[in-house]
Structure formats: C-alpha cells, structure tokens
Amino acid sequence: MPHPAAVTLTVVQGQLEKTEFAFEERTTCLIGRARDCHPRLPDDEHHRTVSRHHCLLDINPPDACVRDFGSRNGTYLNDQKIGQREEGHTPEQGAATTFREHRLTDGDELRIGSTVFRVTIRGEQLAPAVVRCVSCGREESAELNARAGDHLCAVYLARHEATGHEVALKVMLPRVAANQVARTRFLREVLVTQELRHPHIATLHDAGFANGTFYLTTEFCTGGSLDRLHTLRGDRGQIPEAVRLYAQALEGLEHAHARSVVHRDISPSNILLHRDAGGRLTAKVSDFGIAKAFDLAGLSGLTRAGATAGKPSFVPRQQVVDFRRATPAMDLWSLAASLYWTLTGHVPRDFPAGQDPWLAVLRAPAVPIRERAPHVPRALAEVIDHALTEEPRIGFETSADLRRALLAAL
Structure with missing residues (x-):
C-alpha cells in the first residue's frame, strides 16, 4: 500500500x-x-x-x-x-x-x-491541470487562473429530471490534475456532509466527477446569499432581522458541530437565504466540507490567496497558526465577523494597503464594532466584540452560547 x-x-x-x-x-x-x-x-x-x-x-x-x-x-x-x-x-x-x-x-x-x-x-508533486471553462469552453491552466484570483467554479439553477425539483448545480474545476485517488478522496469527504440534515443547512443532494470537473447539486435557496442582501448593511431598522438570520445559521452550525463537522470557511457568501411564499427569509449555511474535501484530496493547489484556506477578512488568527486543527470556535469567530460586516459594511480588522493580509490576521485585533458603527446597540456590540476575542482564546466556544447571547442582546 x-x-x-x-x-x-x-x-x-x-x-x-x-x-x-x-x-x-x-x-x-x-x-x-x-x-x-x-x-x-x-x-x-x-x-x-x-x-x-x-x-x-x-x-x-x-x-x-x-x-x-x-x-x-x-x-x-x-x-x-x-x-x-x-x-x-x-x-x-x-x-x-x-x-x-x-x-x-x-x-x-x-x-x-x-x-x-x-x-x-x-509523493509526486502534481502539475497544474488544464481545464475547460464550463461557460465558454476555453482551455486554460487552472493554477494560473487561481493565482489571478478568478473563481474556478460556477453555479447554475437546474431542474432534476426525475423529481422536477429545482436545485443549485455547482461545477468546480480542480487546480491540479485530478487522479483516481484524488477523486475518490474528494467524493468520500464531501459525502460525509450529505448526512447533515437540518432546516438551517443547505442540503447536499449529490456529488460526482465528469469531464474533468467536480459537480455538486444542493438545495436551491431563492433569496441569494447574505453578502448580496445589501439592505441589511448598516441599516439600524434591519439589525433585528440580521441577528435573527445569523442566529438561525448558528443553529445549523450547532447541528454540524455536534457531528464533529467544522465548516472552516464561514462568510456572508456561504450563508444562503430562502424566501418563503410570505416573503420571510430563512438562513441556511452552505458548502460544508467543500474546502476541506479539496484540501484532503490535494486538488486546491497552493497559495494562501485561495478560498480553501478561508478568506482573510473572516478568519481568526488560530486558523492561520494551525489550519489543520479546525475547531467549532473558529467557525463562531468567522460568523461573528460576518455579522460585523453585515451591520457595518466593514470587516473587523484593518488591512493596510500593501501589507501581507495573513500577517495582519496574526497581529491586528478586531476593531470594536461601535467604532465602525455607533448605531449598533451597546449590548449587542458587547456580544459581538467578545465573540471576536482571540487571546487567550476565542470568546465563544459553542454555537448555542453565542446564539443565546445575540438574541438576549436585542
């Protein structure tokens, strides 16, 4: 072997x-x-x-x-x-x-x-993959594309032929050539998250590999994602709605953490919204295990600029110090950072122009939220600031504790 x-x-x-x-x-x-x-x-x-x-x-x-x-x-x-x-x-x-x-x-x-x-x-170092764009058909180097900052994936609205249900079809291009071992590892890891069934987790229906690309079909959420819901940003009247949605996302994280599944890449773009017939929004955490699966299969290529290591704007310093030891508390820091962005339009840390962003993560603590947005109620600000504590440890260790604290602060 x-x-x-x-x-x-x-x-x-x-x-x-x-x-x-x-x-x-x-x-x-x-x-x-x-x-x-x-x-x-x-x-x-x-x-x-x-x-x-x-x-x-x-x-x-x-x-x-x-x-x-x-x-x-x-x-x-x-x-x-x-x-x-x-x-x-x-x-x-x-x-x-x-x-x-x-x-x-x-x-x-x-x-x-x-x-x-x-x-x-x-082990043999893999060469960059040559991939065909799923939209235009053009062939190019996946690694060059990745280092240029482009996303190597596309999301489509599709309809399941057998059931007639609408699903989100996500197509991902590996940054290195995918051999059989890599494909098997990726699919095995992704399918672990298929067991996560919760009202506040976007359901993964299926995953596979075809024509040089990986694909996933997931529950289609009609309301887009939190990063696109600009009406929540900095609007005092929307603070209760924002807290309610993030509290729902915490319920989804609590379900996953209880099953030893850590997301590793929580950000506003990974919290989807479903709008019911009455117009009420429900939050659903998406993309559980995708980054980890790509990493374990060796498909993500290198460079900290890649999404698989998390987005520096929403990553706690503990995740940079030792990325492999992901803990539930890291997800909670990232969620609190996402709520901070939703309420203020700014990320918690300052990232000076020209400075290595990952060094900023190591050295720059979160700016207290009321320095960015004085309209945030003091009680809520205290909860968010505590959640973004990193030394000597992250402020909240369980999703339930952070969710209760946020709701009590309203």
Whole structure:
C-alpha cells in the first residue's frame, strides 16, 4: 500500500539539530520565536536574529510554499535570500511589504538565523491541470487562473429530471490534475456532509466527477446569499432581522458541530437565504466540507490567496497558526465577523494597503464594532466584540452560547 504524501522538515544545523517536523495533511504554520509558532525556534540569545513570526509555510502534501513576513534578517532558500525588511525599518514597516511565495522541492534547504531545515517531500508533486471553462469552453491552466484570483467554479439553477425539483448545480474545476485517488478522496469527504440534515443547512443532494470537473447539486435557496442582501448593511431598522438570520445559521452550525463537522470557511457568501411564499427569509449555511474535501484530496493547489484556506477578512488568527486543527470556535469567530460586516459594511480588522493580509490576521485585533458603527446597540456590540476575542482564546466556544447571547442582546 503506498504511503501518503508528506512534507518533512529536518533540522540539519542549529540548536535543534536532528529534530523533525512532519506534515501529512493540509496545514499552515509559522516559523519563528513566538509561542504559537511550529516549528518554534528557541527564544534565547542564540536566536535574536529570528523574528517572532519569521515566515509562513503553506503545506498541502506533496506541495509546500514558504513566504517571509518582512523579517529583520531574512529567510534563505538554498542560500538565496527570499525576504527581509529594509535596514532601519520597524517590524510594522516590514509587515507592509508583501514577499512572494516560493515553492519548496525535495532536497531544498531553508535557513532561518543559524537553523537550517532540509525539506523532504514524499509523493509526486502534481502539475497544474488544464481545464475547460464550463461557460465558454476555453482551455486554460487552472493554477494560473487561481493565482489571478478568478473563481474556478460556477453555479447554475437546474431542474432534476426525475423529481422536477429545482436545485443549485455547482461545477468546480480542480487546480491540479485530478487522479483516481484524488477523486475518490474528494467524493468520500464531501459525502460525509450529505448526512447533515437540518432546516438551517443547505442540503447536499449529490456529488460526482465528469469531464474533468467536480459537480455538486444542493438545495436551491431563492433569496441569494447574505453578502448580496445589501439592505441589511448598516441599516439600524434591519439589525433585528440580521441577528435573527445569523442566529438561525448558528443553529445549523450547532447541528454540524455536534457531528464533529467544522465548516472552516464561514462568510456572508456561504450563508444562503430562502424566501418563503410570505416573503420571510430563512438562513441556511452552505458548502460544508467543500474546502476541506479539496484540501484532503490535494486538488486546491497552493497559495494562501485561495478560498480553501478561508478568506482573510473572516478568519481568526488560530486558523492561520494551525489550519489543520479546525475547531467549532473558529467557525463562531468567522460568523461573528460576518455579522460585523453585515451591520457595518466593514470587516473587523484593518488591512493596510500593501501589507501581507495573513500577517495582519496574526497581529491586528478586531476593531470594536461601535467604532465602525455607533448605531449598533451597546449590548449587542458587547456580544459581538467578545465573540471576536482571540487571546487567550476565542470568546465563544459553542454555537448555542453565542446564539443565546445575540438574541438576549436585542
């Protein structure tokens, strides 16, 4: 039986010599002296040239990338400097410079201060897929398309021939060539979420692979998504309606979390709305397990700009520190961030132009909501601000607790 793909970092020089860090699944991690780094270098006089958050690793075995975070003394890949802030610049000024990602290959050496890591990659690194656009038929590189920021999916309204029911048909193009193992892993993981049946979760009907694309059919929600419902943004008269819809989404999350399913990518675009005959809206959380399934199957390609790692506007710092250990509390932070956006028209953090957005997630706490929108009632603001706490832990740990607190604040 073949071994799973893996990326291993072995310390071949430095105080931690012979220590190994092995990764067999999709994750992000930080190298530096801070407590939340893994690998963490000692915080002593021998490592003063290493920044607290020195660089970011984005790993999706057998692929891996590294990016410097504007460190004081630079990161070196095979003795070539790949990032360093300018002489005399503060860490904040260094953070304002975004350094590009560098793909790691088997045998590479990564030097940070006096510590040298040797990269070992098990498993064949996959080439970018050539895909055919489902709309126009044009062939192009999926990875190039992804790095340009385009979405590699399309959603259609379809009708089931046998039942006559309307469904949403989502077609997704993998960023790398999909072999049989990858297809099997993706479909197996997605079908786990097919068991999630709840009034506030958009039902997954079917999933499959055909003509080089993956497809899903899900419940069709007639009201679009929360990110398109602009009437809720910043309108004091709509605050009770917004809280009611997000409380419903929390009921859906509670059902999923009780079954050990974490969404990982909650945002206003993933909360759909269904409008009944009387015009009343109902919220339904969508796309459970899709990002995770793509990651586990190795289909998402690399780059933190991708949606599979979450959107930086709605991601807690814990999800950047260790993406693989997704917890229900991370979903709750993302939902609170989504409600914040709905009520204010702004995301909770400031993302200065030119600054690495993922470094901003690590260092910038949420701005108190009433500084953005003074009209938000104080009691509700206190709940949202607490939900967006990240240190020492995320404010709310269960969906039920956050839902009760939001409704009590109205």
